[in-house]
Each structure stands twice: as structure tokens, then as C-alpha cells.
Amino acid sequence: MSQDEATLAALDRYIDEHLRRVTWRPKRLTAIPSVSSKGEHMEEAARYVAELLDGAGFATQILPSGGFPVVYAESGERDRRTLLCYNHYDVQPEEPLDLWDSPPFAAVVREGRIYGRGISDDKGQVISRIAAMRAVRAVTGGYPARVKFAVEGEEEIGSPHLEPFVEHNADLLKNDACVWEFGGVDSEGRPTLYLGLRGLLYVELRVRTMSRDAHSGSAHNLPNAAWRLLRALATIKDENERILIPGFYDAAKAPGEVEMRLFEAMPSMEAFTREHYGVREFVGGHTGLEFEKAVYYPTANIAGIGAGWQGPGAKTVIPAEASAKMDFRLVPDQNPNVIFDQLRAHLDAQGFSDVELTKIGAERPGTTPADDPFVQLTARVAGEVYQKPVVIDPMVGGTGPVWAFRHFLKTPVVTLGAGDPLSNAHSPNESMALDQFLLATKQMARLLVAYGQGEG
Amino acid sequence: MSQDEATLAALDRYIDEHLRRVTWRPKRLTAIPSVSSKGEHMEEAARYVAELLDGAGFATQILPSGGFPVVYAESGERDRRTLLCYNHYDVQPEEPLDLWDSPPFAAVVREGRIYGRGISDDKGQVISRIAAMRAVRAVTGGYPARVKFAVEGEEEIGSPHLEPFVEHNADLLKNDACVWEFGGVDSEGRPTLYLGLRGLLYVELRVRTMSRDAHSGSAHNLPNAAWRLLRALATIKDENERILIPGFYDAAKAPGEVEMRLFEAMPSMEAFTREHYGVREFVGGHTGLEFEKAVYYPTANIAGIGAGWQGPGAKTVIPAEASAKMDFRLVPDQNPNVIFDQLRAHLDAQGFSDVELTKIGAERPGTTPADDPFVQLTARVAGEVYQKPVVIDPMVGGTGPVWAFRHFLKTPVVTLGAGDPLSNAHSPNESMALDQFLLATKQMARLLVAYGQGEG
Numbered sequence: 043m044s045q046d047e048a049t050l051a052a053l054d055r056y057i058d059e060h061l062r063r064v065t066w067r068p069k070r071l072t073a074i075p076s077v078s079s080k081g082e083h084m085e086e087a088a089r090y091v092a093e094l095l096d097g098a099g100f101a102t103q104i105l106p107s108g109g110f111p112v113v114y115a116e117s118g119e120r121d122r123r124t125l126l127c128y129n130h131y132d133v134q135p136e137e138p139l140d141l142w143d144s145p146p147f148a149a150v151v152r153e154g155r156i157y158g159r160g161i162s163d164d165k166g167q168v169i170s171r172i173a174a175m176r177a178v179r180a181v182t183g184g185y186p187a188r189v190k191f192a193v194e195g196e197e198e199i200g201s202p203h204l205e206p207f208v209e210h211n212a213d214l215l216k217n218d219a220c221v222w223e224f225g226g227v228d229s230e231g232r233p234t235l236y237l238g239l240r241g242l243l244y245v246e247l248r249v250r251t252m253s254r255d256a257h258s259g260s261a262h263n264l265p266n267a268a269w270r271l272l273r274a275l276a277t278i279k280d281e282n283e284r285i286l287i288p289g290f291y292d293a294a295k296a297p298g299e300v301e302m303r304l305f306e307a308m309p310s311m312e313a314f315t316r317e318h319y320g321v322r323e324f325v326g327g328h329t330g331l332e333f334e335k336a337v338y339y340p341t342a343n344i345a346g347i348g349a350g351w352q353g354p355g356a357k358t359v360i361p362a363e364a365s366a367k368m369d370f371r372l373v374p375d376q377n378p379n380v381i382f383d384q385l386r387a388h389l390d391a392q393g394f395s396d397v398e399l400t401k402i403g404a405e406r407p408g409t410t411p412a413d414d415p416f417v418q419l420t421a422r423v424a425g426e427v428y429q430k431p432v433v434i435d436p437m438v439g440g441t442g443p444v445w446a447f448r449h450f451l452k453t454p455v456v457t458l459g460a461g462d463p464l465s466n467a468h469s470p471n472e473s474m475a476l477d478q479f480l481l482a483t484k485q486m487a488r489l490l491v492a493y494g495q496g497e498g
Numbered sequence: 499m500s501q502d503e504a505t506l507a508a509l510d511r512y513i514d515e516h517l518r519r520v521t522w523r524p525k526r527l528t529a530i531p532s533v534s535s536k537g538e539h540m541e542e543a544a545r546y547v548a549e550l551l552d553g554a555g556f557a558t559q560i561l562p563s564g565g566f567p568v569v570y571a572e573s574g575e576r577d578r579r580t581l582l583c584y585n586h587y588d589v590q591p592e593e594p595l596d597l598w599d600s601p602p603f604a605a606v607v608r609e610g611r612i613y614g615r616g617i618s619d620d621k622g623q624v625i626s627r628i629a630a631m632r633a634v635r636a637v638t639g640g641y642p643a644r645v646k647f648a649v650e651g652e653e654e655i656g657s658p659h660l661e662p663f664v665e666h667n668a669d670l671l672k673n674d675a676c677v678w679e680f681g682g683v684d685s686e687g688r689p690t691l692y693l694g695l696r697g698l699l700y701v702e703l704r705v706r707t708m709s710r711d712a713h714s715g716s717a718h719n720l721p722n723a724a725w726r727l728l729r730a731l732a733t734i735k736d737e738n739e740r741i742l743i744p745g746f747y748d749a750a751k752a753p754g755e756v757e758m759r760l761f762e763a764m765p766s767m768e769a770f771t772r773e774h775y776g777v778r779e780f781v782g783g784h785t786g787l788e789f790e791k792a793v794y795y796p797t798a799n800i801a802g803i804g805a806g807w808q809g810p811g812a813k814t815v816i817p818a819e820a821s822a823k824m825d826f827r828l829v830p831d832q833n834p835n836v837i838f839d840q841l842r843a844h845l846d847a848q849g850f851s852d853v854e855l856t857k858i859g860a861e862r863p864g865t866t867p868a869d870d871p872f873v874q875l876t877a878r879v880a881g882e883v884y885q886k887p888v889v890i891d892p893m894v895g896g897t898g899p900v901w902a903f904r905h906f907l908k909t910p911v912v913t914l915g916a917g918d919p920l921s922n923a924h925s926p927n928e929s930m931a932l933d934q935f936l937l938a939t940k941q942m943a944r945l946l947v948a949y950g951q952g953e954g
Binding site for chain 1: 534535536590591593594597654655656696698700707708709710711712713714715716717718719720721722724725728729731732735737771775776777779780781784789792793795796797799800801802803804805806807808809810811812813814815816817818820821822823825827858859894895896897922923924925926
């Protein structure tokens with residue numbers, strides 16, 4: 043056994059021995075209901091993450107961002123190459139509560155999985171990475187590269203302050219390679235490396251047709267806000283899923299040759315997805331390669347809609363007000379701020395200037411080239427840890443502030459984490475498999491060691 | 499002063515003296531939150547109404563209906579002509595609570611009006627009529643006609659059991675003239691007599707596209723229930739308010755010559771309505787005579803719609819389920835049960851057989867001819883009491899189980915009551931003016947006396 047092999051074996055052993063016992067504390071982090079859209083317990087969650095990083099030998103600061111603070115931490119020698127971990131301590135709302143099998147903020151373990159809001163997205167990943175750091179330090183006596191953490195508190199509300207934060211703190215955050223907040227395996231346990239994330243425009247539409255609700259006996263004369271909103275929404279997307287906002291697709295790139303080759307090489311998640319969500323037919327009848335490459339079709343999703351009486355039985359009312367939340371997932375090189383203006387202009391042009399439009403979140407899409415050496419290194423380490431073929435996916439359907447890191451810091455960004463297709467991120471019964479937690483921690487630890495040795 | 503005039507003067511005096519003090523008990527009746535769509539406190543409200551009728555010398559029974567019971571009461575000699583009062587003790591839901599200026603079940607008096615859920619629709623009317631009965635008995639020593647009350651508990655949920663109840667109890671309910679549960683004045687204080695009520699079909703539409711909610715990052719493949727429901731709803735009515743269900747208009751009658759003359763003679767409520775609801779433009783641009791006769795246009799109203807995240811801020815979710823409540827107000831001779839079947843067939847034909855459709859309420863429209871002697875008597879008495887021109891309105895936009903009374907009992911039905919355009923029935927801050935309460939009570943008392951003397 044070479045010295046390298048001995049180190050890696052020792053790392054694995056350390057993680058196996060420590061992880062199942064005391065090293066990680068997902069229970070306590072999950073117990074802090076840091077739902078950023080509600081805005082409570084945010085400082086508490088930040089402080090606890092900082093405490094964990096302190097404990098792993100990092101110099102930690104809680105930095106103001108203009109919104110919820112960013113936990114920043116660094117360790118390792120200054121003259122070494124720098125690896126940055128981007129994570130977040132905020133979580134999605136826990137509702138609907140009645141669909142949870144255990145309390146969302148309790149971190150209950152059942153049959154090899156730990157359940158709780160944010161356990162997969164992203165608190166379990168935070169804990170896993172800190173555990174990996176502790177393992178590397180314990181086994182090698184220090185950090186073989188300079189390591190930074192940036193753990194923000196607004197990822198689930200669209201990171202409204204992260205872009206300026208990264209721009210203004212470019213020197214502090216400067217790095218040579220970045221590990222993104224999430225990652226994991228597909229339904230066959232194959233580690234998946236995502237090369238990009240889509241952008242996001244999140245808006246609220248609200249319309250008021252009267253100063254008060256009215257008895258529906260007057261519906262032949264009094265205007266109904268729900269109907270009005272529905273008419274407005276119907277102008278945004280046609281029945282063939284084509285988004286009708288003029289200019290919407292102008293900056294949208296189709297997948298290139300490299301991406302198409304990667305899509306073709308990817309094992310299909312179609313059957314799993316169909317089963318997991320109980321879906322007979324996908325949007326647009328997507329199947330086969332179309333199912334995979336559809337991530338390059340930007341979306342116009344209704345995340346919520348509400349008006350009038352939603353209680354039991356009958357109430358005969360004309361709602362005076364109606365509102366909807368929509369998110370648009372954007373592909374390179376769409377700009378959410380441009381699209382927000384296009385949407386406003388479209389509603390006006392269609393005669394819906396009475397529909398109020400509020401921007402709740404805006405993030406740009408971003409991708410890393412498949413041939414970047416750090417991508418290749420991450421893929422190689424994943425193959426060694428998981429002992430399975432590695433899937434390289436050109437773009438994940440979700441969103442994160444990756445554009446800021448790519449644009450201001452110019453560093454390659456890879457994904458790595460403990461997620462799997464049963465994680466139910468953003469949904470009731472969010473969970474993380476303990477086995478995956480172990481594997482992701484090992485991958486992070488090995489990646490740091492290899493990177494410190496000059497690979498990637 | 500003739501004996502008749504002396505009786506009427508004594509009635510007025512009695513009502514003036516007693517009503518403002520102890521005779522009526524709206525506070526206690528309003529305090530019973532008998533919201534039929536929630537189904538609580540229903541027996542309690544029925545018992546209290548029965549107690550009030552007992553106290554006015556009626557033989558009272560609480561009869562099973564298959565749903566919430568009907569309070570039935572009768573008094574007066576059997577060989578006399580019979581006048582039936584139809585009322586209800588159930589109320590609409592009190593929500594949205596935050597728009598009430600005082601607690602909905604407290605019956606608070608402010609500036610000459612009493613506020614509370616159900617005070618106008620229909621508890622104040624129940625109290626007013628019983629007060630009128632007590633006045634007639636006190637002044638004349640008995641009832642000059644046979645009087646019956648039928649006070650049901652399911653009016654606000656579409657009277658699902660009243661049609662069979664009336665059919666099966668036709669002998670018990672037999673009468674020669676019927677006073678409907680509501681009535682009142684227009685914005686100028688002119689008493690308004692409605693000759694008919696529209697029918698109603700109340701349905702719930704529900705669609706499920708997945709077995710669970712999903713992260714909206716998969717919206718390019720996973721089907722959104724809110725979009726699916728919107729597409730289905732859009733097939734029901736076009737942008738010009740034309741209802742697109744095949745056969746929907748087949749049985750719908752246009753207003754005839756008599757009705758058109760009445761519409762032309764009616765003082766316009768257009769300006770008042772525009773102001774009261776803060777509406778710039780009415781549905782279809784209705785104005786002038788069109789605003790009045792539009793009550794003959796059956797409606798397809800969205801009473802409520804809900805899916806996904808409706809809380810503060812952002813949640814990026816694809817809703818797996820979406821639902822809407824709709825009410826269709828129907829004109830003579832549309833049949834809600836036929837239209838329910840037509841709607842189901844329409845959704846199927848449009849490719850929406852996955853949209854579940856549940857019938858929550860169904861009532862047929864019904865009208866009484868303008869030349870009926872009891873209509874003429876009621877109008878004459880209204881003119882005497884209110885000292886204003888009487889408005890005869892061919893049809894009110896609302897609904898009630900009038901068809902059952904017209905069809906099974908063949909009796910003319912008139913409206914009479916303490917409502918006014920500020921009553922906000924079915925809305926927050928529902929109220930009744932104390933002055934109107936007094937006038938409606940006097941009208942009821944005088945109508946009974948005149949009817950007992952053989953008029954009408």
C-alpha cells in the first residue's frame with residue numbers, strides 16, 4: 043500500500059468510525075426552523091454553523107449581506123490552492139404539515155434515512171462537509187489545501203443578496219475551485235456531477251377587481267378577480283408549453299454537441315421519475331432523450347394560486363382579489379431581470395396592466411465546461427468512492443447563485459453531496475440516506491486530499 | 499279614522515314601542531354560529547328559532563329533513579287562508595375574519611346598523627317576522643289568517659334536502675301565499691319586490707397530476723396541477739363571458755315583454771353598485787338597461803381556487819393537486835342537474851376526464867307572475883309602509899329553493915325584508931339597518947292583516 047493509499051484508507055476508516063456516532067449533529071441543526079421565507083431563527087442557524095466550523099479549526103466570521111448573514115470561514119495555508127465550499131443554512135417552508143410522517147424539525151431516523159425539513163437541502167450537506175474536514179485534519183494533521191466556506195441564509199428565497207456579496211467580497215472569496223451546495227446519486231446509486239444550474243425568476247401576480255368581495259348572485263355584472271387572473275396567466279404559456287412572452291427565448295441557448303453527448307450517455311431517470319411521482323405522462327409527452335434534454339426548455343411554473351373560498355362546502359362569493367406565485371427556470375444565457383421586464387410589458391400589451399407584478403427572486407443560470415480539470419478530478423474521485431459509473435449531467439433543473447461565482451470569481455464549480463432521488467427536497471418527508479451521507483463525506487475528504495496534492 | 503285605519507295605526511305604534519326594546523333578540527340568535535357549510539351549532543339555532551315561535555303562540559315542530567332540520571310552526575284557524583313564511587337559520591361562513599370591524603357573531607350596533615354574520619341573511623328577517631306576528635296578535639287578539647313558518651338550516655349550502663322535504667310534506671306546508679326569506683330596499687330606500695330567483699349549480703373541480711408535490715426544478719417534465727386546472731376552467735367560459743358548455747343555454751329563457759317593461763321601469767342601481775364595489779367597468783361592459791337585464795344572463799363564477807404555496811415569499815414547488823369551487827347561477831328554465839351532466843360531458847370532450855367534478859349544490863330557478871293578486875297586494879302594502887315608489891324586479895341574482903314551493907305547492911311567492919344595499923350579505927361586515935328592521939316588521943304585520951281581510 044502506497045502512502046497515498048494508506049491515507050485514503052485511513053480517511054475512510056475514520057469516517058466510518060466517527061460518522062455514525064458523534065461527529066455530526068444534524069439533529070440540532072435541523073431543529074432550528076430557519077425557513078428563510080418566514081425569516082425566523084436565521085441568526086440562530088448561522089451561529090450554530092459558525093460554531094461547527096470553529097470546531098473544525100476554521101477562522102469563522104458571520105458577515106452581513108444586506109439580508110440574512112453569510113457564514114464565512116477559512117483555514118489552511120495561504121500559499122496553497124484554494125477550494126471553496128458554497129452551502130446554505132436556510133430551508134424551504136415545511137408546509138403542508140399534514141403530509142409529514144414525522145415532525146419536520148425533529149430529524150427522525152427511520153429505516154436508514156433521516157427525515158426533516160432541510161436535512162437534504164442543505165443542512166445534511168453542511169454537516170457532511172464539516173465532518174469531511176474534521177476527518178482530513180485528524181488523519182493528515184492539517185488541511186492540504188486552503189479551504190473556504192461560504193454558507194448563506196437566502197438560497198431558498200433566490201439568494202437576493204448573494205450576487206452583490208460575491209462581487210464586493212471577491213478578494214475574500216477568491217478560490218481556484220468551488221464545490222457546490224448539493225449533489226448525490228441517481229436511482230441506481232451512480233454519483234452524478236452537474237455542470238450547471240438553471241436561473242430563476244420568481245414573481246407574484248396579484249389582481250383586484252373590486253374593493254370588497256361580493257355575493258355571487260351579482261356575477262353577471264361584478265368582475266371576478268380569479269377569472270381575471272386566470273385570463274392573464276393563460277396568456278403566459280400556451281397548451282403546448284410554449285411560453286408566449288415576447289423575447290423570452292431570445293437569449294436561450296440550446297444544448298450544444300458536448301451537452302447532447304452527455305445527455306445521450308446519461309442513464310435514464312425516466313422510469314424512476316414516472317414511478318416516484320405517479321405520473322402517467324410527462325409534460326409535452328417527453329420521453330427518451332427528450333426527457334433528459336428538456337432541462338434546456340425554460341419553464342413557467344405556477345408555484346401557487348389562491349382566491350376566494352377554499353374551505354369545506356359552499357360559499358357563493360365573487361373574490362375581489364386573486365394572486366399567484368410563478369417561477370420561471372431559465373437556461374443560459376437568459377437574464378431574469380430582462381425577463382421580468384418582458385413579462386410586465388407582455389401583460390400590459392395583453393391588456394392586463396391591472397395585474398400587479400412583484401419580483402420575489404432573480405438568479406442567472408451558470409455552467410462549468412465539462413473538460414475543466416477540476417470537473418475531471420471530481421468525477422474520478424466519485425468513481426473511486428462510489429465504485430459505480432459516474433454520470434455527468436450538463437445541467438440540473440434547479441437553481442442556485444452559481445452565476446455570481448462563475449462570473450466574479452471565474453472558478454469551476456462542481457456538485458457533490460448526499461442527495462438521492464428519494465430525498466424529496468422542497469416537499470414533505472424530506473430525507474437523507476445515512477449510507478449516502480457516509481459516501482458524500484468520503485468523497486469530499488478524498489477530493490480535498492487529491493486537490494491538495496496538485497490534482498485537478 | 500276607520501276601524502282598519504285604527505288597527506294599522508295601533509300596529510305601527512306597537513312595533514315602534516316594542517321593537518327598539520325587548521321584543522327581538524338578534525343578539526342571541528346571531529351569537530349561535532350556525533354556519534351550515536361547517537355544520538356546527540345547527541340544532542342549537544333550530545331550537546332557539548322554535549322557542550321564539552313558541553313564544554309567539556305557534557305550534558312548533560323540529561322536523562327531520564335528511565340534513566339539518568326544518569323548524570315548522572303553525573297558528574291561526576284552520577279554515578282561513580294560509581300564508582307561509584319561508585326563512586332559514588343557517589348562515590354563510592364568516593371568513594375572511596380580518597376584514598370584519600367587529601366580531602362576526604357578536605351583533606354589535608354602530609351608527610344605526612347592527613353588524614354580524616347572518617344578521618341580514620337571514621336571522622334579522624326571522625326575528626322581524628316573529629316580531630310582526632307578536633304585534634298582530636297583541637293588537638288584534640289573534641291571527642287573522644292561518645300562518646305557517648318553514649325555517650330551514652341548509653339555505654346557504656343550496657338547500658339540498660328542501661325539494662324532497664316540500665314534496666313529501668306538501669299537505670303540511672299547503673298554503674295560499676308565500677313570503678320569501680329576504681327582501682328590502684334599494685339605495686334610495688324604495689321597497690323592492692322580487693318576482694323570482696335564479697337557480698344554482700355549485701360544484702368543486704379537483705385535479706391531481708402527481709402522487710406528491712415536486713421541486714419546481716423539474717417543471718419541464720412533471721405536470722403541474724394548477725396549470726391543468728386553469729386549462730380546464732378556461733374551456734368553460736370564453737373572454738366574452740359566453741359559457742362554452744354545449745347545451746348550457748338550451749333551456750334558458752330570455753326576459754319577456756313583461757320583464758323588459760319592469761326592467762325599464764326600475765330605477766338604476768348602476769351608479770350605486772359601481773361606487774359600493776369600487777368597480778370601473780362591469781362584466782361585459784354592461785351599462786344602462788343592459789346592467790339590469792343582465793340578471794337573465796346565467797353565470798359561471800369561480801367562488802374559490804387554490805393550489806400550491808400561498809404563504810409569504812417564495813416556495814418553488816409544482817403543486818400535485820389543485821381545486822376550484824364554481825357556482826353557476828341559472829335562469830328559467832335551466833335545470834342544474836342537467837347542466838351538471840353537460841359540464842361533465844364537456845370536460846370529458848375537452849380531454850379533462852382527469853378533472854374530478856363534485857356536485858355540492860343544485861337548485862332550480864323559479865318566478866311568480868307579476869299580475870298575481872298577492873304580488874299586487876304586497877306591493878300596495880309596501881307603498882303604504884315605506885311611502886316611496888315600489889320597485890318590482892323580475893328576478894334577483896341570488897338563489898333559493900323557490901322552485902319547490904312554486905312547483906309542489908303552486909303558490910305565489912313574494913319578497914319582503916329588512917335588507918338594503920349596505921347589508922353585505924355573504925361578505926365581511928354583514929349588517930342590517932335598524933330603521934329597515936322596523937319598516938320590514940311593519941310591512942309584514944300589515945300584509946298579514948290585509949291578507950286576513952281577504953285582500954290579495
